[in-house]
Every structure is written in structure tokens, then in C-alpha cells.
Amino acid sequence: MKGQITGRHVLIMVLGFFAVTITVNAVFITQAFRTFRGEDVPRSYMQGVAYNETLAAREAQAVLGWTAAADARLDGVDLVITDRAGEPVTGLMLAGRLRHPADANRDIVLSLVETEAGRYAAAYVAPPGSWRLVVETDGEGPPFTINRPLWLR
Structure with a gap:
């Protein structure tokens, strides 16, 4: 019979669908990590801990005018x-x-x-x-x- 879908055809279609999906996701994830690493400010936690010093420096700058x-x-x-x-x-x-x-x-x-x-x-x-x-x-x-x-x- 011509044009009949068998279990083998369904298996190939499902595997092909997931292969394309996984390949596209891998390309997008790789490009995302290459173009933006996430945290752009080094030692951001330490900057937060020293925030009172930042406020004091801003106040000193405001006094200068x-x-x-x-x-x-x-x-x-x-x-x-x-x-x-x-x-x-x-x-x-x-x-x-x-x-x-x-x-x-x-x-x-x-x-x-x-x-x-x-x-x-x-x-x-x-x-x-x-x-x-x-x-x-x-x-x-x-x-x-x-x-x-x-x-x-």
C-alpha cells in the first residue's frame, strides 16, 4: 500500500522533530553565552556591602557644587x-x-x-x-x- 504511515515513519518524524529542536536550542544557548555572560558588574556583592561609602562620596560631591x-x-x-x-x-x-x-x-x-x-x-x-x-x-x-x-x- 502506497502512502501508509507506519510506526517506523512516526518514530523517524518524532526523532527528527526533537533533533531539530535540540540543535536550534544548542545554537541559541551558545550564542547567548558568547554575547552576554550575565553579570556585567564585577564584584557586585562587594559594591552592595560598601554602599554607605558610595553614599558618603555622593554627599561629598554634592557639597562641592x-x-x-x-x-x-x-x-x-x-x-x-x-x-x-x-x-x-x-x-x-x-x-x-x-x-x-x-x-x-x-x-x-x-x-x-x-x-x-x-x-x-x-x-x-x-x-x-x-x-x-x-x-x-x-x-x-x-x-x-x-x-x-x-x-x-
Whole structure:
């Protein structure tokens, strides 16, 4: 009889269905682990334990009254830091990075140099998209941190 489905046909179809399903799942899981490892912040538990220190540093920064304006582009960033009176803040040693929101391996380290009084600049090449600008003083002088989202076009 032609076209009759036997037990062997059903077994082959069921095994084929599960083989395709398992193969697709294995490919997707492998790609997921290669592109995002999960925890993006190293030692997040210890950061939580030291949160009171973070709050104290934010309070010390608020007392300073410094403000920062950032002009970020695909090829660099200009950062202007002024005090409460609007005067430029000079002589800071700043360490920074452009953080990728999903993959720390794509972060870009910034070498910020003071180009004129209160104006700090760094050159880099970044692809367009969502980023986070993180800049902090290097430990000498008053604590100052900038952490703001950017959309580079």
C-alpha cells in the first residue's frame, strides 16, 4: 500500500522533530553565552556591602557644587566642569570610560586631558548607539564622579 504511515515513519518524524529542536536550542544557548555572560558588574556583592561609602562620596560631591556638561560624539568627548560660581575647575586628574550597556568587553577607556581651563577632552572611535559615560577623579583631590547615559549618532 502506497502512502501508509507506519510506526517506523512516526518514530523517524518524532526523532527528527526533537533533533531539530535540540540543535536550534544548542545554537541559541551558545550564542547567548558568547554575547552576554550575565553579570556585567564585577564584584557586585562587594559594591552592595560598601554602599554607605558610595553614599558618603555622593554627599561629598554634592557639597562641592561642581557640575559637568558633556558633549559626546562618535570620535570624542568634551567635558566642561564648573564650580558653584560657574568658574572652571582646573587641574583635575580624570579617569574615564565609555561603557557599553550590555557588554563590558566593548568598553572604551578614555584618556582625558585638560585642553583649556575646566575643559577636558578625550578622543576615541565608538560605534553609534547607547553608551554610558563614566568619569571619576583618580583619587587625588576631592571625589567627583560623572555617570550619565549617552546616545551616539
